[in-house]
Amino acid sequence: MQGVGMRVEQKDSYLRIWQTVLRIPRGRVASYGTIARLSGLPGQARLAGYALHNLPRGAGIPWHRVINAMGRISLPGARGTEQERILRKEGIPITGGRIDMVKYGWHSQSGKRAKK
DNA sequence: CTGGTGACCATTA
DNA sequence: TTAATGGCCACCA
Secondary structure (H helix, E strand, C coil), rough: CCCCCHHHHHHHHHHHHHHHCCCCCCCCCEEEEHHHHHHCCCHHHHCCCCCHHHCCCCCCCCCEEECCCCCCCCHHHHHHHHHHHHHCCCCCCEEEEEEHHHHEEEECCCCCCCCC
């Protein structure tokens, strides 16, 4: 987290985003925009990315299940490589650097099928 | 205040 | 399909 200057409202936004990410089931992924929308922050996908960037160390947040709207990993560098590895381990295929959002995208409905 | 940056996105060409 | 563009907004110098 940041300094003491962090305001209550934005901290609340971060908490909401983290809680939403926490709801993503194993074997599914969600886009930053989806996370923002489900957190009551429509159109603020960037904030979702920012909140994840500021994740507290060691929190049990499945940050790796959040990717961009095109089914690609946005996190650059070694962290991105790690994310790809974890997702594969959870059973999500990544072909050509992409994930099939139609099959593996999460839409907050537990009843929906992962496959057609 | 202003300007730059970023784990973004929808639209348009 | 990719690339450019404008919008979005917290954060920082």
